[in-house]
Amino acid sequence: MRKHRTDYRLWALLTVGVWGGLLAVDYWATGHVFGGQLVQLIPNRPGGILVIDVCNVLCMVVPAAGVGWLAQALAVVCGVRLSDRPAPAQAADYDDAPPSPPNG
Numbered sequence: 001m002r003k004h005r006t007d008y009r010l011w012a013l014l015t016v017g018v019w020g021g022l023l024a025v026d027y028w029a030t031g032h033v034f035g036g037q038l039v040q041l042i043p044n045r046p047g048g049i050l051v052i053d054v055c056n057v058l059c060m061v062v063p064a065a066g067v068g069w070l071a072q073a074l075a076v077v078c079g080v081r082l083s084d085r086p087a088p089a090q091a092a093d094y095d096d097a098p099p100s101p102p103n104g
Contacts, residue, residue: 004076004077007072007076009082009083010075010080011065011068011072013068013082014075018063018068019060022060022064
C-alpha cells in the first residue's frame with residue numbers, strides 16, 4: 001500500500017482554487033469567460049456557443065485537476081491533510097503480542 005494516500009477533500013479544494021484562478025485570468029485578459037461569453041445567456045444565443053463554452057470549461061478543469069493533485073500530493077507529504085483518515089501504520093490483522101514464555 002502507498003505510504004501517502006490521496007486527500008480527496010484537499011485535492012478538490014485546490015482544484016477549485018486553480019480553476020477559479022484560470023477563470024479570473026481568462027476574464028481579465030480577454031474580457032469574457034470561457035471564450036464564449038457565458039455571461040450573455042440570452043434566449044436567442046446560438047447553440048454552437050454553448051459547445052464552445054463546455055469545451056473551454058473542460059480545457060480549464062482538466063489541467064486544474066492535475067495541478068491540484070500535484071499540490072495536494074506535496075501537501076500530504078508535508079503532513080497537511082483535510083481528511084481525518086490517516087494512513088494505517090500496520091495491517092489490521094497484524095498481531096503484535098509478545099511471544100508466550102516456554103512451558104517447562
